[in-house]
Amino acid sequence: MTETLSTPVNICVIGSGYVGLVAAVCFAETGHNVLCVDNDEQKVAGLSRGEVPIYENYLTDLLAKHLNKGVHFTTNLHDAVGKSEAVFIAVGTPQSSSGSADLSFVEAVVSEIARGINSYKVIVEKSTVPVYTHAWIRRVLSRYGIEDALFDVVSNPEFLREGTAVVDFLHPDRIVVGAETPRAAEVLRRIYAPLTTGEYYRHPNAVAGPMSAENPAPILVTSPQSAEIIKHASNSFLALKISFINAVSTICESVGADVDDVSRGMGLDARIGPRFLRAGIGYGGSCFPKDLTAFHSVAQQQGIDFKLLSEVQQINEQQKRHFFQKIHSTLWTLRGKKVAALGLAFKGETDDIRDSPAIDIVKMLLDAGCRVSAYDPAAMGRTQESLKPNAHLQYATDEYAAAEGADALLILTDWPQFALLDLERLKGLLKFPIMIDGRNLYDYKGMRDKGFTYVSIGRPASHSGFEGIPRANFV
Numbered sequence: 121m122t123e124t125l126s127t128p129v130n131i132c133v134i135g136s137g138y139v140g141l142v143a144a145v146c147f148a149e150t151g152h153n154v155l156c157v158d159n160d161e162q163k164v165a166g167l168s169r170g171e172v173p174i175y176e177n178y179l180t181d182l183l184a185k186h187l188n189k190g191v192h193f194t195t196n197l198h199d200a201v202g203k204s205e206a207v208f209i210a211v212g213t214p215q216s217s218s219g220s221a222d223l224s225f226v227e228a229v230v231s232e233i234a235r236g237i238n239s240y241k242v243i244v245e246k247s248t249v250p251v252y253t254h255a256w257i258r259r260v261l262s263r264y265g266i267e268d269a270l271f272d273v274v275s276n277p278e279f280l281r282e283g284t285a286v287v288d289f290l291h292p293d294r295i296v297v298g299a300e301t302p303r304a305a306e307v308l309r310r311i312y313a314p315l316t317t318g319e320y321y322r323h324p325n326a327v328a329g330p331m332s333a334e335n336p337a338p339i340l341v342t343s344p345q346s347a348e349i350i351k352h353a354s355n356s357f358l359a360l361k362i363s364f365i366n367a368v369s370t371i372c373e374s375v376g377a378d379v380d381d382v383s384r385g386m387g388l389d390a391r392i393g394p395r396f397l398r399a400g401i402g403y404g405g406s407c408f409p410k411d412l413t414a415f416h417s418v419a420q421q422q423g424i425d426f427k428l429l430s431e432v433q434q435i436n437e438q439q440k441r442h443f444f445q446k447i448h449s450t451l452w453t454l455r456g457k458k459v460a461a462l463g464l465a466f467k468g469e470t471d472d473i474r475d476s477p478a479i480d481i482v483k484m485l486l487d488a489g490c491r492v493s494a495y496d497p498a499a500m501g502r503t504q505e506s507l508k509p510n511a512h513l514q515y516a517t518d519e520y521a522a523a524e525g526a527d528a529l530l531i532l533t534d535w536p537q538f539a540l541l542d543l544e545r546l547k548g549l550l551k552f553p554i555m556i557d558g559r560n561l562y563d564y565k566g567m568r569d570k571g572f573t574y575v576s577i578g579r580p581a582s583h584s585g586f587e588g589i590p591r592a593n594f595v
């Protein structure tokens with residue numbers, strides 16, 4: 121696309137993780153000149169050879185298209201800042217022991233940025249940070265002797281979802297810019313102009329998505345503190361939707377209702393909407409758990425007890441225990457049983473296992489004395505770094521190898537391919553035809569006819585002919 125863009129901006133992105141790498145490559149895709157910095161030398165070397173360290177649709181192709189043209193990788197932060205008009209900070213903001221966001225990576229980067237400022241720069245918070253971080257960034261830069269006239273700080277939170285990150289970045293529901301000054305807002309407007317004017321979508325090779333030249337991405341310019349709150353409040357609200365439907369699913373189980381019908385019926389109401397209303401084993405990942413806790417902490421610091429957020433978390437923890445209990449009730453005893461676990465990533469289409477509920481379930485099963493044979497299309501490498509294979513935990517080459525000789529098959533992650541399993545083949549491999557589905561990927565009504573005992577979330581369990589277990593034994 122690059123050649124058609126009228127005003128390319130020199131951009132530096134610091135951090136080449138899930139957010140920084142996607143942002144850097146997508147900024148290049150929309151015609152800008154990008155220097156992407158990371159302090160992990162091995163990562164930078166790999167990226168400079170076109171090797172993408174994460175599983176993300178479109179990313180490898182887009183990187184190949186722009187590598188050493190629109191985007192370069194480097195460890196030299198000082199030099200990259202000096203050459204750029206806008207500096208995006210996209211380093212991690214993990215949860216600290218107190219629950220608040222640990223901003224030490226951000227602070228370390230800001231102090232390095234200070235040494236690279238040689239002309240007016242816009243410093244952009246892309247990382248998810250608590251309200252007033254922009255003011256701290258300003259204060260740190262001032263402490264390093266940088267004159268106010270040489271920089272502005274902008275909050276530009278990122279809303280991408282892992283798995284669909286490239287499409288989300290290039291076709292955002294909204295672009296939020298929390299700017300201190302009109303001058304800084306103007307730089308961000310120029311950066312996002314290909315998306316907000318529709319120029320990008322007119323290009324024949326543009327990555328396809330929901331936006332178009334006629335319906336381009338909206339931009340919302342606010343104060344920095346409003347933008348910071350928008351990010352925390354949005355993630356907390358999405359987590360709330362998930363916990364809400366999970367709590368409803370438990371009621372559905374008690375009364376014999378079908379939570380999928382209930383969520384469809386709720387979601388058709390335009391005021392509610394259908395997304396994030398799918399019952400399952402709970403939310404996870406690198407964002408919702410820590411952002412919700414950090415937002416709670418922000419409220420506490422303001423003397424506000426935002427109890428609703430603790431309840432959302434509590435339901436999420438309960439949901440995992442509830443699913444474990446389902447496995448227990450279905451198999452009667454667990455010690456010595458072999459279970460096949462399909463899915464380790466916190467959701468489908470990603471290799472990210474940070475705070476994955478699937479991993480929590482696997483750990484609970486191991487603690488209960490089960491043998492687990494696990495399979496995930498993308499996350500096994502990362503899982504094995506912390507959960508080494510041993511006599512009780514094996515990693516299988518595919519779904520069917522995992523199922524071989526298992527007492528039951530569990531679905532823990534919503535990978536699309538797990539919804540398309542060859543059930544006849546599975547029946548021949550499993551010791552008993554039992555599927556316990558934490559993602560509701562199958563129609564429970566049809567599973568009995570296919571000869572399965574099928575237990576899912578918020579829907580009646582169906583039992584194959586061979587099972588005479590009284591209904592009371594099912595949670």
Ligand code: NAD
Nearest residue numbers: 135136137138139158159160210211212213247248278282
């Ligand atoms: P990540 O851990 O995948 O990547 C962070 C990168 O920063 C790493 O490559 C690390 O080596 C690098 N880094 C750390 N310190 C550095 C330094 N001093 N200099 C240069 N590089 C440094 O993190 P992520 O998932 O990309 O998340 C980044 C931020 O974006 C977080 O605040 C997160 O909450 C937020 N966010 C994440 C997502 C998501 O889906 N992952 C979505 C929206 C927002």
